[in-house]
Amino acid sequence: MTKQQPLSGIKVADFSWFGAGPICAENLATFGATVVRVESEAHLDGLRSVAPFPPGKTSYNVSGYFNNYNAGKLDLTLNVRTELGMKMARKLIAWCDVFITNHTPRTVESWKMLYEDLVELNPNIIAAYQPMQGFDGPHKYFMGFGAVLTPITGFSYLSGFPNRPPMGIGTNYPDYVINPGHTLVAILAALHHRKKTGKGQRIELAQLESSASPLAPAIMDYTANGRINMRGGNRLPHAAPHGAFRCKDGIWQDKPEDRWIAFGIFNDAEWRALVEAMGSPAWTLDAQYATHAGRKQHEDAIEASLAEWTRERTPEELMLLLQSKGIAAGVVQNARDMLEADEHLKARGYYVYLDHPEAGRNAYDGPPFRMSKTPGELRTPAPLLGQHNEQVCKEILGMSDDEIAEALIEQALY
Amino acid sequence: MTNAALSDLRVLDLAGEIGVYATKLLADLGADVIRIEHPDGDPLREIGPFWHDEAAADRSLSFLNNNTNKRSITLDIAQPEGRALFEKLVATADVVVETFAPGYLDSIGLGYAALCTIKPDIILTSVTGFGQDGPHAHYRWSDVVGVAMSGMMTLAGDKDDPPNMPVPSQGYTGASIQAAAGTMMAVVHRDNSGEGQHIDVSMQEANSINQETAMQTYDMMKAIRTRTGSRGAIPIDIAGIGVYECTDGQVFSYLGTPGGAPWTAMLDWMNREGMAEDLNDEPYVTLIRKLQLSFLTSLARPDELQKHLDEFGGRVKSVGDLLPLLMHLHQVFGRFCASMSKWTLYEEGQKQRLMFGIVSTPEDLAKNPQLAARGWYQDVQHDHLGATVRYAGPPYRLSETPWSMRRRPPLPGEHNTEVYVQELGVPAGEIERLRAAGVV
Numbered sequence: 001m002t003k004q005q006p007l008s009g010i011k012v013a014d015f016s017w018f019g020a021g022p023i024c025a026e027n028l029a030t031f032g033a034t035v036v037r038v039e040s041e042a043h044l045d046g047l048r049s050v051a052p053f054p055p056g057k058t059s060y061n062v063s064g065y066f067n068n069y070n071a072g073k074l075d076l077t078l079n080v081r082t083e084l085g086m087k088m089a090r091k092l093i094a095w096c097d098v099f100i101t102n103h104t105p106r107t108v109e110s111w112k113m114l115y116e117d118l119v120e121l122n123p124n125i126i127a128a129y130q131p132m133q134g135f136d137g138p139h140k141y142f143m144g145f146g147a148v149l150t151p152i153t154g155f156s157y158l159s160g161f162p163n164r165p166p167m168g169i170g171t172n173y174p175d176y177v178i179n180p181g182h183t184l185v186a187i188l189a190a191l192h193h194r195k196k197t198g199k200g201q202r203i204e205l206a207q208l209e210s211s212a213s214p215l216a217p218a219i220m221d222y223t224a225n226g227r228i229n230m231r232g233g234n235r236l237p238h239a240a241p242h243g244a245f246r247c248k249d250g251i252w253q254d255k256p257e258d259r260w261i262a263f264g265i266f267n268d269a270e271w272r273a274l275v276e277a278m279g280s281p282a283w284t285l286d287a288q289y290a291t292h293a294g295r296k297q298h299e300d301a302i303e304a305s306l307a308e309w310t311r312e313r314t315p316e317e318l319m320l321l322l323q324s325k326g327i328a329a330g331v332v333q334n335a336r337d338m339l340e341a342d343e344h345l346k347a348r349g350y351y352v353y354l355d356h357p358e359a360g361r362n363a364y365d366g367p368p369f370r371m372s373k374t375p376g377e378l379r380t381p382a383p384l385l386g387q388h389n390e391q392v393c394k395e396i397l398g399m400s401d402d403e404i405a406e407a408l409i410e411q412a413l414y
Numbered sequence: 415m416t417n418a419a420l421s422d423l424r425v426l427d428l429a430g431e432i433g434v435y436a437t438k439l440l441a442d443l444g445a446d447v448i449r450i451e452h453p454d455g456d457p458l459r460e461i462g463p464f465w466h467d468e469a470a471a472d473r474s475l476s477f478l479n480n481n482t483n484k485r486s487i488t489l490d491i492a493q494p495e496g497r498a499l500f501e502k503l504v505a506t507a508d509v510v511v512e513t514f515a516p517g518y519l520d521s522i523g524l525g526y527a528a529l530c531t532i533k534p535d536i537i538l539t540s541v542t543g544f545g546q547d548g549p550h551a552h553y554r555w556s557d558v559v560g561v562a563m564s565g566m567m568t569l570a571g572d573k574d575d576p577p578n579m580p581v582p583s584q585g586y587t588g589a590s591i592q593a594a595a596g597t598m599m600a601v602v603h604r605d606n607s608g609e610g611q612h613i614d615v616s617m618q619e620a621n622s623i624n625q626e627t628a629m630q631t632y633d634m635m636k637a638i639r640t641r642t643g644s645r646g647a648i649p650i651d652i653a654g655i656g657v658y659e660c661t662d663g664q665v666f667s668y669l670g671t672p673g674g675a676p677w678t679a680m681l682d683w684m685n686r687e688g689m690a691e692d693l694n695d696e697p698y699v700t701l702i703r704k705l706q707l708s709f710l711t712s713l714a715r716p717d718e719l720q721k722h723l724d725e726f727g728g729r730v731k732s733v734g735d736l737l738p739l740l741m742h743l744h745q746v747f748g749r750f751c752a753s754m755s756k757w758t759l760y761e762e763g764q765k766q767r768l769m770f771g772i773v774s775t776p777e778d779l780a781k782n783p784q785l786a787a788r789g790w791y792q793d794v795q796h797d798h799l800g801a802t803v804r805y806a807g808p809p810y811r812l813s814e815t816p817w818s819m820r821r822r823p824p825l826p827g828e829h830n831t832e833v834y835v836q837e838l839g840v841p842a843g844e845i846e847r848l849r850a851a852g853v854v
Contacts, residue, residue, distance in 0.1 A: 052630050189812070212785075229776055262567065323553050
């Protein structure tokens with residue numbers, strides 16, 4: 001194992017907030033980059049105020065929402081609306097290799113941080129922008145959070161049960177893997193290109209486009225076939241039965257807890273394996289169920305009968321049984337399952353526990369992929385607001401004590 | 415092709431459904447991705463829907479989407495002669511992406527250690543449901559299993575329904591995106607050090623961060639976040655927050671939240687359309703003036719709420735008085751939306767900084783004016799279909815190394831001659847013999 005990490009020596013100026021930008025920048029830090037997260041007390045990252053918080057604690061340094069996306073970073077507070085703050089920001093931009101922001105086009109324009117502005121300071125900078133809809137086009141200035149983006153991108157209409165309104169996936173879904181992940185791929189490709197040619201470039205990830213990319217087949221079904229797919233619940237056209245089945249209730253804090261097993265039957269061999277797992281009850285021997293077409297036609301009846309069987313068993317028991325028969329099956333896990341019950345995640349050490357000066361010892365999502373020679377590492381917990389102001393000012397911006405004092409007085413370091 | 419970011423990389427694509435979007439991302443950034451299809455047929459070509467609903471090897475829409483810019487050869491790597499050909503290819507490759515059950519490649523002599531003897535700096539990316547090691551490494555996976563085991567699924571849907579699987583196949587999408595990122599991280603490392611390595615992607619781990627705050631909520635508070643359906647965390651219908659019916663579909667609105675125009679701007683619009691009903695009277699005028707996030711969050715905090723209630727001048731003394739007013743506002747707003755097209759609400763609303771989002775159907779996405787103006791869709795001629803197929807564009811734009819559709823998705827084995835005969839120098843007769851033997 002080598003000590004050098006893939007991004008050792010790479011410097012990142014993280015001018016983003018919320019999820020899509022910071023998660024991408026966090027992954028850069030995990031694999032060795034020096035990442036300076038720029039915040040401002042004049043305009044706090046909304047996530048710092050959102051639950052969860054450790055019991056009894058309320059400062060903006062202890063939000064689990066914020067902290068999980070900012071491990072490994074240095075933190076600098078800069079008010080770029082002050083002349084000195086903007087000057088310091090520009091010095092940081094001149095210092096970095098990679099710049100990232102998901103601020104709106106309006107904000108980026110007002111900050112004079114368009115690509116053409118950045119290259120004046122840093123000709124070979126790799127600058128990644130994550131506007132909601134793009135820096136051009138009729139909807140350039142449209143606004144919204146993840147909750148608004150999810151319906152626009154098509155996820156809401158296509159997810160869930162048909163008899164329910166399009167309620168989305170329960171989270172600001174594209175913010176966590178799709179958008180930061182695509183951005184990471186693009187930044188790494190740009191680093192590779194820069195290694196070859198010496199040239200940086202501008203990356204623009206319009207969140208609408210990045211989020212709609214995985215839905216391309218559904219869009220193609222419309223443009224090629226005129227068909228408007230609608231949400232199909234937990235079913236799949238090429239599997240039957242398929243979905244989540246209610247199991248024996250668990251107990252949580254003295255109350256019953258609904259528990260579920262998820263699996264699908266994709267071919268006749270799997271159906272026969274399922275039948276065997278159930279002990280070949282009479283209803284399964286109906287000849288109509290022997291083929292996919294037959295199972296599809298009678299899917300309602302099969303689901304109802306299956307549910308009677310699963311309802312008497314725990315999902316863990318069912319996962320073990322079905323997997324032993326070669327059927328892909330999994331417990332519909334909640335966070336308690338993930339953190340405490342899942343022996344596999346524990347063995348792989350997926351969750352990383354870090355000691356944070358104010359929040360205490362907390363779990364963080366580990367690296368999203370493993371590398372055999374340069375495993376990523378969450379080296380430090382999320383930073384406190386402005387935690388590294390002095391360090392960054394001295395070591396990166398080359399400021400003297402007097403200059404730092406001036407920056408404090410002028411509320412540039414704010 | 416010369417100004418593509420990854421044009422110097424060759425990728426051998428052995429990926430099944432869980433990883434094929436990863437190799438698409440690499441191909442679309444310029445890599446020479448050679449898809450290796452089993453001579454008996456690539457199962458991904460059998461997944462519908464199909465072009466014009468005609469099931470055929472060149473018509474699966476998901477296959478077409480996931481295999482832009484790739485070449486295709488047919489090869490059975492499990493047979494000794496097939497393995498030998500594969501090894502010849504590895505010698506010319508930078509990356510191999512595979513999604514077999516852990517241990518399979520080792521069992522046929524093509525595991526990471528074996529590949530290193532052929533090409534010491536090879537990058538092998540393995541994408542599976544649960545990763546290469548651990549108690550569940552041998553578990554079989556499907557998309558719904560990944561989504562369930564990663565903690566995502568429990569958060570979606572109405573509490574009276576089973577947990578919702580997101581539109582298929584998000585488990586695979588997350589795994590593929592992380593796999594592409596991991597592969598690129600290895601490429602960057604190799605640029606610096608000359609060494610390759612083995613990348614291990616678990617679909618379960620790749621998607622765990624999609625739990626948003628659920629993991630941290632349990633870790634910090636020992637509370638379990640559950641699915642709350644369309645209301646989310648808000649227990650009552652709040653006018654202007656949620657899904658509303660329109661003449662031609664639905665919109666999602668998120669009024670009164672920070673950053674957008676206030677509710678009074680919405681009332682102005684409703685007045686211009688003559689649909690404000692009695693909202694210009696008290697107590698609605700006061701209610702609308704106050705209808706923003708800080709007021710809404712105070713509904714759960716009695717001391718803060720009282721200060722708000724005092725502004726109603728005695729007409730509204732308690733939450734019990736407030737709820738029917740909010741319901742009425744919600745209904746009037748609903749009638750306004752029901753009289754308008756979703757596109758009008760979305761576009762005209764956004765121009766006034768009112769946070770509307772159209773609930774896009776696939777048709778809406780196909781016709782979205784922003785995507786059209788940005789030239790996101792690409793029409794590609796397909797000689798084998800006698801038609802043009804419209805493809806979605808890339809997730810990102812790179813200024814120096816722009817995305818381009820260099821070639822349409824390949825037919826099975828379309829590049830056998832090009833790759834085996836012209837590039838590897840295997841005599842054509844030999845390839846023909848191997849084809850007859852089912853190796854190629």
